[in-house]
Amino acid sequence: MTSKPFDIIIVGAGIAGLAAAVALKAPGRRITLLEQSRLNREVGANISLQPNAVKIAKRFLGLDSYLFGDASIGRGVPDKAFLIYGTDDKLHMRIGLETDQYGEDRICFHRVDLHTGLRQAALDSGAEIKTASKVAKVDVDAGKVYLESGEELTADLIVGADGIRSAVRTAVVGHDQGALPTGLSAFRTLIPIQDLQGIQGLPQGVELGASQTLMIVGRNCRLVMGPSRGGTVLGVVGLVPDTEEIKGATTWNMEASTEDFLKSYEGFPEWTREIIRRSVEPSIWQMRDIAPLPAWSKGKAVLIGDAAHAMLPTQGQGASQSFEDVEALQYFLRDIDASSSEHEVQQALAAVYSARHERASLIQAYSREQAKPGTSASGKVTLNPREFMDYNCKYEGVASWLAQQDSKARKQPSVSSASVASAPVSVLTS
The missing domain is CATH 3.30.9.30 (D-Amino Acid Oxidase; Chain A, domain 2)
Known part of the structure; x- marks a missing residue:
């Protein structure tokens, strides 16, 4: 007799949702992505995956052949240097982005190519994508998703990857957390x-x-x-x-x-x-x-990507933070299956928030800070992308991150997270 699968519904088949489908693939799981569009129109601009995300894509998600290399769907271009010029045509800064600095390159994509590569990887993993499926309401306690068409779906886990206008976020936080100009x-x-x-x-x-x-x-x-x-x-x-x-x-x-x-x-x-x-x-x-949220999960639902921490592109970390989110989901849900209790699922989701919230919120805040003018009153360029890049790009996955934080806490128990927030800032854009 076949046992009941652990049903996962991912709301949103964008970059975060598709990456989540790949990350959460496991025996005994059935994954369905709901996308409100028909995925039949090429839109977008260039987008980058920073070294922190490229490491996750290759080492934890197995996306190497889908995204990287001339023969891949993604057709990503390794970015070997970041050059800042003033309007006087003078080079104010050149930052080499060699692989040995952070373990992987920064890779630039056409957004459509990145999305197409991820979609193929999700389909190859066994996920089903249902297009023209706009979500009207979510019941996070019952694990139910109601579509505008009137269809009702039930899941053991709902992943809100539905972007800055997230319907799942409204259900998780209890009100409409509007996007901020x-x-x-x-x-x-x-x-x-x-x-x-x-x-x-x-x-x-x-x-x-x-x-x-x-x-x-x-x-x-x-x-x-x-x-x-x-x-x-x-x-x-x-x-x-x-x-x-x-x-x-x-x-x-x-x-x-x-x-x-x-x-x-x-x-x-x-x-x-x-x-x-x-x-x-x-x-x-x-x-x-959006403003930082007090929680990313409630009941059977969890938020990732822009639904959890939409940020400006001024550090190029929007998509990369989504990859960090899905790797954290993969890690904390690694032992969850149809035999797991609701309490065990909720504990795993709470652990994702605990491990990810401070880092994502800090990068989110500094992305807004770096939206300020990049020159002084005299016209001098004041941006310095060298600063804060180590914090962004040396990330090696959530297990390594937790071990580092634990080590720091034992060595310096009096250091608070507020002291981290005084660090300088990077301005890499996507």
């Missing part, structure tokens, strides 16, 4: 490298499409660009203060004109403005995050 918006475009031929005046050391990320900083704006799709596409992100149009808009993201994009970058070097002129279907997104 941060005063910052981002122009985004993806430009084929072949369309950028002939651009004149590039500073020494700059090669469009090379394995490097560029940031040009001026006033209260930043322009960030880096490759994806094996170096065939240049992703460009322009971080700017909110425009009046987007402040009054009913949506967080809108189509944008190249003229509006250019207007925000008056006074920037001509070569950067020429890149903007060659934008392909630019859009503008209002950047929002």
Whole structure:
């Protein structure tokens, strides 16, 4: 007689949800992902996985062949250097990102490629993806998910990976924890490298499409660009203060004109403005995050990714923190199956929050801090990505992290988490 499987419903088939499906695969488990869209439209921009996430993807999730290498679905590009220029075209900082620093490279992806690779990995793991399945309500105590279609689903575990507008989060915290405007918006475009031929005046050391990320900083704006799709596409992100149009808009993201994009970058070097002129279907997104939550789990439900700790892209850690979340779920749920009691499940979920909350909240807070202008009143570049990178990128997984924290507590029992929060900050962007 076949025993009942341990049923897991993952709400949201984005980066966090798909990674969770891979992480939670185990004998006796049945995993279903619910996605409100039909997954049939390519949208997005470039995104990076930082070394902390790449280590998890390879060592704990087995995603090497799906995401990394020229023959993979992900077609990720290793980022070997991070260069910061001022609007005077002077190189203010070059940071090498060699593998031996943090154990793995920083890898840049087209968001669609990263998502497609993860989706294939989830399907290959045996997960089922149900599209056009928008969640209307969640009962975390009963383990029930109610769809807008009227369908009702039951699970032993509900993973809320449904992003910054999470329905599962509302059920976990007991009210609608609204997203917070941060005063910052981002122009985004993806430009084929072949369309950028002939651009004149590039500073020494700059090669469009090379394995490097560029940031040009001026006033209260930043322009960030880096490759994806094996170096065939240049992703460009322009971080700017909110425009009046987007402040009054009913949506967080809108189509944008190249003229509006250019207007925000008056006074920037001509070569950067020429890149903007060659934008392909630019859009503008209002950047929002959420306040740290008092809990990530309740009953049979747990939150991960943006549903738990949505953050700005100014340290490039949004997707990477999702990978840390799913590895923590994998670790603490490793012995959970259909024979486990509800109390055992809840203990495991509480352990995820205990292990992850302080670190994710600190990175979340500093991501907002780094949204502030990157130059002084005199125009001097004040950003320093070298700072705080060790904290971000040396992470080796939750078991190693807990051992380190335990060791620190024994050696320095009087040191509080508040002292960690005074550390300097990185500004790597996704």
